[in-house]
Amino acid sequence: MSPRRTAMGAPWRTCGCSAAGTDRGTPLTLSIFPTRSIGIRRRPRSSMTCDRCVTCPVLSCPVLSCRSMEETDRDDLVFEALADPTRRALLDALFQDDGRPVQALCDRHPEMTPFGVMKHLGVLEAANLVVTRREGRTKRHFLNPIPIPIRPGRCATRNVRVRGRGTVAAMTIDRAAADKLLTTTRSVRKRLDLTRPVPLELIDECIEVAMQAPTGTNAQNWSFVVVTDPAKKAAIADFYRRGGEVMAGSGYPPPLPEGDPREHVMPKVMESATYLGEVLDQVPVFVIPCVQGRMEKVPMIVAQASTYGSILPAAWSFMLAARARGLGTAWTTIHLFFHDEVSELLGIPPEWTQTALFPVAYYTGDDFKPAHRLPAGPMIHRDTWGQHP
Ligand SMILES: Cc1cc2nc3c(=O)[nH]c(=O)nc-3n(C[C@H](O)[C@H](O)[C@H](O)COP(=O)(O)O)c2cc1C
Secondary structure: OEEEEOOOOOEEEEOOOOOOOOOOOOOOOOOOOOOOOOEOOOOOHHHHOOOOEEEOOOOOOEEEEEOOHHHHHHHHHHHHHHOOHHHHHHHHHHHHOOOEEHHHHHHHOOOOOHHHHHHHHHHHHHOOOEEEEEEOOEEEEEEOOOOOOOOOOOOOOOEEEEOOOEEEEOOOOOHHHHHHHHHOOOOOOOOEOOOOOOOHHHHHHHHHHHOOOOOHHHOOOEEEEEEOOHHHHHHHHHHHHHHHHHHHHHOOOOOOOOOOOOOOOHHHHHHHHHHHHHHHHHOOEEEEEEEEOOHHHOOOHHHHHHHHOOOHHHHHHHHHHHHHOOEEEOOEOHHHHHHHHHHHHHOOOOOEEEOOEEEEEEEOOOOOOOOOOOOOHHHOOOOOOOOOO
């Protein structure tokens, strides 16, 4: 990889290899656009690309990143697996009814021998399009949609400055889809599917997306603890329930004034939160976003805001990314009554702060609705506090 400098002074990189000259055994690191607008100087394709280079969707020219060999190999497996109509039919069957054992799939495809079905399932599993779970002597098969969507980093989403053409958006945002995601990402508790395994690859992908969030001075002083160990989940669930008891005894949240529109929702929230406490240890994955620093050691508001502000945007992005992949989450904090105990259990260093606990599971049902919120008008202050639109 050779860093170069354009006439505008913005640094950029080319892969510096041609398809013929690349050592295919050496994975190249992924290099996405730098945060600033970049200058692109068109160069002959053969001198700057390999078969792993990404093409800019707007400029239709090779751009400045390479995909690793591993990613390319993985894609080959996916496309080879999908090329076969029988395998696509097996995926359709799993889409309609996930978690089928081999026998159920054989019954659906009497034209194939059980050996044939197993062979195709093996190819789908190797491509990571299907994941399996053993229940006694039964092996259940689940559809795994991860390899299909375009992975983050594979396409440019930032603006690209082109000589003589100003800045162009490299990818258009679908506003309706964005608003839907933002307005329907609910706290999911009762609709968490406690039986369906969640591939950790999907969690990693959500974290990668979340790490596009801002941090104070670009510190990126964050960490995400992913917990799947049953004993650790059970211990944390226990702290969560004990936290719930402490909270119930504390008189928090204070009663709402009579007629407050939030009043009728509160019993439902409480009931749902209690349910979550009861089943928490059965939720497949916990994600705990952490930030370096302890609030009690930084008395200035600016420091506190910068510390929490360097993790909470990423935490919410994680929830959005999860929702976009069919995963339900809920923002919870009750276990933090036992912050230090949970840190010790998970080996989190004492100078780090846990900020939330997200139970993560596939959600059941198809969709979520926007919530009833208080009207925005009184919350908006124009120029002076109290001047509402
Ligand atoms: C800072 C914070 C702490 C929360 N703590 C908990 C919690 O410990 N347990 C829980 O079940 N929900 C918790 N919630 C979720 C809220 O109850 C939920 O966001 C609220 O009822 C609105 O519902 P919605 O997210 O579905 O719109 C928390 C939310 C936030 C933002």
